[in-house]
Amino acid sequence: MQLPPALCARLAAGPGAAEPLPVERDPAAGAAPFHFVARPVRFPREHQFFEDGDVQRHLYLQDVIMQVADVPEKPRVPAFACQVAGCCQVFDALDDYEHHYHTLHGNVCSFCKRAFPSGHLLDAHILEWHDSLFQILSERQDMYQCLVEGCTEKFKTSRDRKDHMVRMHLYPADFRFDKPKKSRSPASAEAPGDSGERSEGEAMEICSEPVAASPAPAGERRICRHRSVSELFLKPVLNMCSVLRILGCTWAAALLILNSER
Amino acid sequence: MWSRRQGRLRPTVWSAGVYGGSEPRVLGCALRKARREQQLVSKRLLRDDAPEEAGEGCVAAILGETEVQQFLRQAQQGTEEKEREGALVSLRRGLQHPETQQTFIRLEGSMRTLVGLLTSNQALLQLEAARCLHELSHSEQSTVAEACLPATSYLLTYLSGHSSDFIELCLYTLGNLIVESEAVRRQLLPQGIVPALAACIQSPHVAVLEALGYALSQLLQAEEAPEKIIPSILASTLPQHMLQMLQPGPKLNPGVAVEFAWCLHYIICSQVSNPLLIGHGALSTLGLLLLDLAGAVQKTEDAGLELLACPVLRCLSNLLTEAAVETVGGQMQLRDERVVAALFILLQFFFQKQPSLLPEGLWLLNNLTANSPSFCTSLLSLDLIEPLLQLLPVSNVVSVMVLTVLCNIAEKGPAYCQRLWPGPLLPALLHTLAFSDTEVVGQSLELLHLLFLYQPEAVQVFLQQSGLQALERHQEEAQLQDRVYALQQTALQG
Numbered sequence: 001m002q003l004p005p006a007l008c009a010r011l012a013a014g015p016g017a018a019e020p021l022p023v024e025r026d027p028a029a030g031a032a033p034f035h036f037v038a039r040p041v042r043f044p045r046e047h048q049f050f051e052d053g054d055v056q057r058h059l060y061l062q063d064v065i066m067q068v069a070d071v072p073e074k075p076r077v078p079a080f081a082c083q084v085a086g087c088c089q090v091f092d093a094l095d096d097y098e099h100h101y102h103t104l105h106g107n108v109c110s111f112c113k114r115a116f117p118s119g120h121l122l123d124a125h126i127l128e129w130h131d132s133l134f135q136i137l138s139e140r141q142d143m144y145q146c147l148v149e150g151c152t153e154k155f156k157t158s159r160d161r162k163d164h165m166v167r168m169h170l171y172p173a174d175f176r177f178d179k180p181k182k183s184r185s186p187a188s189a190e191a192p193g194d195s196g197e198r199s200e201g202e203a204m205e206i207c208s209e210p211v212a213a214s215p216a217p218a219g220e221r222r223i224c225r226h227r228s229v230s231e232l233f234l235k236p237v238l239n240m241c242s243v244l245r246i247l248g249c250t251w252a253a254a255l256l257i258l259n260s261e262r
Numbered sequence: 263m264w265s266r267r268q269g270r271l272r273p274t275v276w277s278a279g280v281y282g283g284s285e286p287r288v289l290g291c292a293l294r295k296a297r298r299e300q301q302l303v304s305k306r307l308l309r310d311d312a313p314e315e316a317g318e319g320c321v322a323a324i325l326g327e328t329e330v331q332q333f334l335r336q337a338q339q340g341t342e343e344k345e346r347e348g349a350l351v352s353l354r355r356g357l358q359h360p361e362t363q364q365t366f367i368r369l370e371g372s373m374r375t376l377v378g379l380l381t382s383n384q385a386l387l388q389l390e391a392a393r394c395l396h397e398l399s400h401s402e403q404s405t406v407a408e409a410c411l412p413a414t415s416y417l418l419t420y421l422s423g424h425s426s427d428f429i430e431l432c433l434y435t436l437g438n439l440i441v442e443s444e445a446v447r448r449q450l451l452p453q454g455i456v457p458a459l460a461a462c463i464q465s466p467h468v469a470v471l472e473a474l475g476y477a478l479s480q481l482l483q484a485e486e487a488p489e490k491i492i493p494s495i496l497a498s499t500l501p502q503h504m505l506q507m508l509q510p511g512p513k514l515n516p517g518v519a520v521e522f523a524w525c526l527h528y529i530i531c532s533q534v535s536n537p538l539l540i541g542h543g544a545l546s547t548l549g550l551l552l553l554d555l556a557g558a559v560q561k562t563e564d565a566g567l568e569l570l571a572c573p574v575l576r577c578l579s580n581l582l583t584e585a586a587v588e589t590v591g592g593q594m595q596l597r598d599e600r601v602v603a604a605l606f607i608l609l610q611f612f613f614q615k616q617p618s619l620l621p622e623g624l625w626l627l628n629n630l631t632a633n634s635p636s637f638c639t640s641l642l643s644l645d646l647i648e649p650l651l652q653l654l655p656v657s658n659v660v661s662v663m664v665l666t667v668l669c670n671i672a673e674k675g676p677a678y679c680q681r682l683w684p685g686p687l688l689p690a691l692l693h694t695l696a697f698s699d700t701e702v703v704g705q706s707l708e709l710l711h712l713l714f715l716y717q718p719e720a721v722q723v724f725l726q727q728s729g730l731q732a733l734e735r736h737q738e739e740a741q742l743q744d745r746v747y748a749l750q751q752t753a754l755q756g
Contacts, residue, residue: 020635024675033744040629052618100385102425118422150457
């Protein structure tokens with residue numbers, strides 16, 4: 001197929017439309033038995049016309065027609081440790097380190113050091129766990145925002161929100177990143193020696209998920225962690241919310257005692 | 263920009279062997295059959311090509327139930343991180359086998375454990391767990407895909423993270439699962455996959471964007487997509503972002519553009535709300551991209567360009583059928599003559615490298631010229647009639663389309679037919695009249711009729727070149743005889 005030499009020049013030149021030649025149709029043009037009508041054609045999704053191109057697309061995706069894909073090997077480097085304070089995880093590949101960093105040191109709550117998979121969940125956590133104003137407002141209006149991106153529903157309690165997420169969004173009832181704030185249990189302590197690893201949401205659930213064959217051994221406990229009340233007092237920054245929480249607990253406890261005495 | 267592809271997959275020259283050789287031809291036939299039965303399922307598999315450590319050997323063994331349990335237990339409860347990771351690596355390799363996949367999903371609690379590892383705070387364990395899921399997603403059994411349902415909310419959650427490799431893995435996994443099971447799609451939509459993708463599309467990472475395009479293209483191909491999926495996609499910010507990825511310029515990445523061009527094609531050919539896309543500037547973006555493609559085709563031998571050209575042609579062709587294409591004043595939004603020049607450069611490229619795509623290019627040419635005197639004039643003034651005629655021998659389908667485009671020009675009246683005459687047109691028509699295919703002959707008759715009507719001098723030459731004999735061959739053909747007779751009369755009277 002030979003193209004006129006001027007065509008490439010036309011492509012390279014500026015935009016423009018040809019001044020159309022005059023159109024002058026004779027009614028006899030469309031007279032029977034002739035039936036040609038100039039019209040744009042539309043092909044719907046499954047039309048056979050698309051067969052060849054679709055097969056080609058399929059093969060592309062299936063890598064059949066690819067050249068040897070030289071996916072570069074993970075570049076190895078001399079072992080180095082994570083520089084974040086308190087974390088001494090060691091790596092010999094930059095990709096691994098990147099993932100570690102984003103997972104554990106990326107969206108980290110500056111109050112309680114919990115790590116979250118996204119900024120969105122971190123923001124929700126900070127609001128619901130560390131913002132005293134949130135607590136106050138939530139007594140009067142629906143403040144618990146649905147955690148699904150794009151959903152603007154808000155709820156009175158985290159329980160209601162969870163119900164919504166399960167019912168409307170088909171989320172699992174034990175969604176790891178939606179743990180309600182629990183009152184602190186003094187009995188469970190931070191696991192010692194876990195260099196810089198933080199829980200996401202709250203407790204790691206691995207220890208409570210049985211694999212069919214074997215029970216969880218005692219050694220697993222180190223992964224589960226809860227914040228202890230004593231640890232809160234040791235934190236250099238003791239925020240207002242924590243104080244209120246503690247006072248609130250005390251007050252609620254007092255109320256219970258009063259009620260039971262009646 | 264075009265000479266070096268980034269991202270994982272690079273196409274090669276589509277060797278003539280695919281259509282010419284024996285084994286490849288069998289493959290081609292099987293795929294075409296699958297497409298007709300709507301079972302053409304494409305899935306990507308990000309298999310780790312790096313040689314594995316510890317001399318494990320290249321062929322992974324099928325794992326039995328005990329071994330699967332053992333690896334899961336080690337991953338979950340092992341004391342050394344390397345040991346736990348290693349257990350998951352072994353599991354992942356085993357999961358390359360369908361038998362192991364079946365064993366895994368039948369084992370009670372296995373998916374729960376895997377999801378627990380996926381959401382663990384140990385980054386590398388999490389990554390390996392995700393790779394296991396990815397292997398499972400490649401299964402052709404919908405039961406395996408459905409067994410992965412508990413993981414989907416987490417895969418979506420992780421799309422808003424920052425670890426680009428991990429996000430890429432999650433996207434390909436989601437894309438694979440989407441294809442395999444309607445149950446998965448029914449869950450993913452309320453779980454918010456559309457907003458999650460809309461947020462993720464703003465990632466600066468090319469590999470993530472390519473993966474996102476893949477996942478989206480699989481979602482858009484679902485049977486229920488026109489009713490249940492495309493409306494919410496059109497209501498999101500995804501269309502604008504997709505079009506941005508298709509704008510020619512230094513930032514255009516071919517791998518990413520291919521995916522989003524296919525996404526657009528699936529949306530457009532479903533005809534849900536194409537005027538909305540036109541409103542977002544789809545026509546002008548795609549038109550400019552076509553120009554860019556034609557420029558690239560001239561410069562490089564990279565035959566992968568047809569992978570992008572195909573969906574772009576389809577999008578443009580279908581969009582041109584929308585009434586919204588006419589702006590105030592009745593002018594077509596797409597008026598740049600360079601589009602015709604670009605299209606012919608692509609047609610030549612297809613002619614040489616990919617003849618199966620010629621019909622798609624000619625389809626666009628038909629839609630450009632059908633209602634546009636300006637584009638018809640361009641074909642004449644740019645001397646494109648002869649190149650067009652050179653395509654006639656390719657196939658019957660191509661012949662019919664070439665003749666249709668010529669009819670589009672001829673039907674506009676004497677000013678146009680004068681430019682078609684004299685020249686190679688009449689000899690070409692006499693040649694196509696000798697074809698046995700009824701449609702080719704029928705279209706030739708239509709064109710002859712227009713030529714005789716608007717350029718009566720052609721009749722004499724037709725007669726001199728044994729035109730009547732050419733017509734006589736088809737007098738008995740039911741679909742043709744009326745037109746043959748009419749032309750014979752015209753010729754004899756003229």
